[in-house]
Amino acid sequence: MTTAGTHSTLTTDLEKQLQIPAECRGDDKSDADNENQSDELTSEELNKEYQIIDWSGPDDKDNPMNMSILRKWAVTLIVCVSALNLTCCSIIYSSAYEGIMAEFHVQRTAVLSGITVYLIGIGFGPMLYSPLSEFYGRRNIYVFSYVFFLIFQFPVAFGKNIPSIVINRFLSGLAGSASMTVSGGTIADMFPKEELGLPMMIYTMSPFTGPILAPIIGDFIVAFCDWRWVFYVIIIWTGVMLVLVLVLVPETFAPVLLTRRASRMRRETGNEMIRSPAEQQNAERxxxxxxxxxxxxxxxxxxxxxxxxxxxxxxxxxxxxxxxxxxxxxxxxxxxxxxxxxxxxxxxxxxxxxxxxxxxxxxxxxxxxxxxxxxxxxxxxxxxxxxxxxxxxxxxxxxxxxxxxxxxxxxxxxxxxxxxxxxxxxxxxxxxxxxxxxxxxxxxxxxxxxxxxxxxxxxxxxxxxxxxxxxxxxxxxxxxxxxxxxxxxxxxxxxxxxxxxxxxxxxxxxxxxxx
Structure with a gap:
């Protein structure tokens, strides 16, 4: 995750102070910076020519740190529930075992593979979403992730055979893993370190609470409804989360916000020498x-x-x-x-x-x-x-x-x-x-x-x-x-x-x- 400051190299300093959990990273820029230390001189030289912008002060309305407390907590709860949704989906599938085996006449091991491939998808996803969020921002990644997470739920809910269900379980885990990758970063973008304790505590629990809630929800569903309703509920839940993300979750990643500001200022002033810190750091990357x-x-x-x-x-x-x-x-x-x-x-x-x-x-x-x-x-x-x-x-x-x-x-x-x-x-x-x-x-x-x-x-x-x-x-x-x-x-x-x-x-x- 990153701070709401302009330099992503502050990321690990903030993590060190805050006890940030595994699923909370939004980018991996510090690694690349270490690999490209030779670029530092070039950056210093360029700074002499370009006008580097930053936040204008404590009243800068574009700075996520200056959002209202109510909006900060609304965004926090949405991204926490999105992580809970992802991990809940990993295990709620187990409630549908008996129905799937009965309908498709398959062995339990074949059905169990739906959990295995889902977790593998979650494992690979962060390696893709981390650099993408660095270049395109957190909100875009949320939207992309949730759209495809929702799409891949439909072949699972309406699947006609086990291969179709298992393949789309993997794809849904891969697509949805963005909530494990960038959500913690969104929280750290909005709250100063002295206020991060409670929101980060809530986020830390979210991905681990999801699997525990899953059988409570899923077993009640299959007790009274067809097994497919387990996945209908996930589709409804995911659809609601997508709408909430689109309506209430803004972009909070400071390097991307400052890059957009620099681009707008260049258009308005005609001054092509205006740059954001991220544009400087990514000039040759x-x-x-x-x-x-x-x-x-x-x-x-x-x-x-x-x-x-x-x-x-x-x-x-x-x-x-x-x-x-x-x-x-x-x-x-x-x-x-x-x-x-x-x-x-x-x-x-x-x-x-x-x-x-x-x-x-x-x-x-x-x-x-x-x-x-x-x-x-x-x-x-x-x-x-x-x-x-x-x-x-x-x-x-x-x-x-x-x-x-x-x-x-x-x-x-x-x-x-x-x-x-x-x-x-x-x-x-x-x-x-x-x-x-x-x-x-x-x-x-x-x-x-x-x-x-x-x-x-x-x-x-x-x-x-x-x-x-x-x-x-x-x-x-x-x-x-x-x-x-x-x-x-x-x-x-x-x-x-x-x-x-x-x-x-x-x-x-x-x-x-x-x-």
């Missing part, structure tokens, strides 16, 4: 070059940076278990406790409660961060990891609790309560990992987050494919214990990086050492 950096750098970080790779693997396992739970929970509660279809989704409420509790604990982690920074006479990226450490403990504790309470003799409320630490741990892990990557790889933070998003979505996309078979083969308790043990192995990761991360970063060619 094409969209193709920007896309090359957007795609290339995340894979370099995954290959050459053990910290990035380890954190990506951990985040992928956590997200994979979340998506696996959407297959496992219905088995446990339907077979052991006799839950009807319309009530199965309610078993995910514990996860949501846990996320809310984790979100409201943010001031505690901020206070701890400041205390560590004072005691060490300076802030370090590793000081963002205590929340991930706490989450890494809560997550397996909840899974072990769930595993040992999946028997029929245990009241259903007990395993539901077990998912509260699971939900809290998940959000704390993601928050700690994302902010650590942003600060630890400051010059390349956008690429670090893109690498995490790509690896996380692609890796976790396969978990739903084997969930039912694993739970039926191993039994509910042993399958859950296997997952708990898998997360238990990951617990030392945040501890080790908290203690030794600085030394590892000093040996890296990408990491930021603060020197």
């Amino acid at each position: 094409t969209l193709l070059q920007a896309m090359k950096f957007s795609i290339k750098r995340p894979f370099e970080l995954l290959i050459f940076e053990p910290i990035v790779l380890t954190m990506c693997i951990y985040a992928a396992i956590v997200l994979g278990i979340l998506y696996l739970s959407f297959e496992a929970f219905p088995l446990v509660y339907a077979n052991n406790h006799g839950f009807k279809t319309q009530y199965l989704g309610l078993t995910f409420i514990g996860l949501m409660i846990g996320q809310v509790l984790a979100a409201v604990s943010e001031p505690l982690w901020k206070k701890l961060y400041n205390r560590l920074a004072q005691s060490q006479h300076g802030a370090k990226p590793e000081f963002r990891l205590p929340q991930a450490i706490a989450g890494s403990i809560l997550f397996p504790v909840g899974l072990f609790w769930f595993a040992f309470t999946t028997m029929k003799s245990v009241p259903w409320i007990v395993p539901v309560l077990a998912t509260i630490p699971v939900g809290a741990g998940m959000l704390l892990i993601f928050s700690g990992i994302f902010t650590y990557l942003v600060e630890g790889y400051k010059p390349y933070s956008a690429s670090a987050l893109a690498a995490n998003a790509f690896f996380r979505c692609v890796f976790s996309s396969v978990f739903p494919l084997f969930a039912v078979q694993m739970y039926e083969s191993l039994g509910y308790m042993w399958a859950s214990l296997l997952l708990a043990c898998l997360t238990l192995i990951c617990v030392p990761g945040p501890f080790l990086f908290f203690k030794h991360g600085e030394r590892l970063r000093e040996k890296s060619r990408f990491a930021w050492t603060g020197k």
Whole structure:
């Protein structure tokens, strides 16, 4: 994401201060700037000739920071719900399994692939939308994304065969992923850093709340309507969001707004020497070059940076278990406790409660961060990891609790309560990992987050494919214990990086050492 200032190189500084999550990046300009340091002299020389414009002051009505509070919050809620819509769509599909299998006479694995390809689409999308938003602005990307996200929902809702449904699920995930890429940037464009806490907290929760709401909504729909109504509801929801974006969401990306102002001033004055800062920086940089950096750098970080790779693997396992739970929970509660279809989704409420509790604990982690920074006479990226450490403990504790309470003799409320630490741990892990990557790889933070998003979505996309078979083969308790043990192995990761991360970063060619 970027600030509402004129220089995108301020992006990572803002991210460092704000604990911005993974899905909140809007561009990757800092990476390309590092790759093209030789262009800086050219830019300085050009500044001597061109008249570079900026915001005119605190009363500049075109500056997104000067919008009314009411409009800022309207835009914030719209982009947050758009991210929630995207991730809700990933799992609400699972509520239609039985209807799809019955109508098309196909095996469950073929139907499950609709979730897998959707997540793969979400993983690839940010690498395309990041450079596009840099050149064309956030609003244009929103509109483009939502139009095609809506279009690709129709072949899913009215599909006549499984290949048609699965292919369009991938295309809809790819098209809709813009809300995960640029929404957080829109929020940071409007709010000064001292006011960003609450809107960013809401946005952080949005993509993780979507999958939890999905079975609650979807299971109620299929309990009383045909399975296709699951996708009719998504079409209606997406259509409403598209209208809201068109009517209420303005362009907020400062470099694009200033470029438009410069263009208007050139037309009005005839002075061709007027330029915006973005025009100066992009003078010798094409969209193709920007896309090359957007795609290339995340894979370099995954290959050459053990910290990035380890954190990506951990985040992928956590997200994979979340998506696996959407297959496992219905088995446990339907077979052991006799839950009807319309009530199965309610078993995910514990996860949501846990996320809310984790979100409201943010001031505690901020206070701890400041205390560590004072005691060490300076802030370090590793000081963002205590929340991930706490989450890494809560997550397996909840899974072990769930595993040992999946028997029929245990009241259903007990395993539901077990998912509260699971939900809290998940959000704390993601928050700690994302902010650590942003600060630890400051010059390349956008690429670090893109690498995490790509690896996380692609890796976790396969978990739903084997969930039912694993739970039926191993039994509910042993399958859950296997997952708990898998997360238990990951617990030392945040501890080790908290203690030794600085030394590892000093040996890296990408990491930021603060020197």
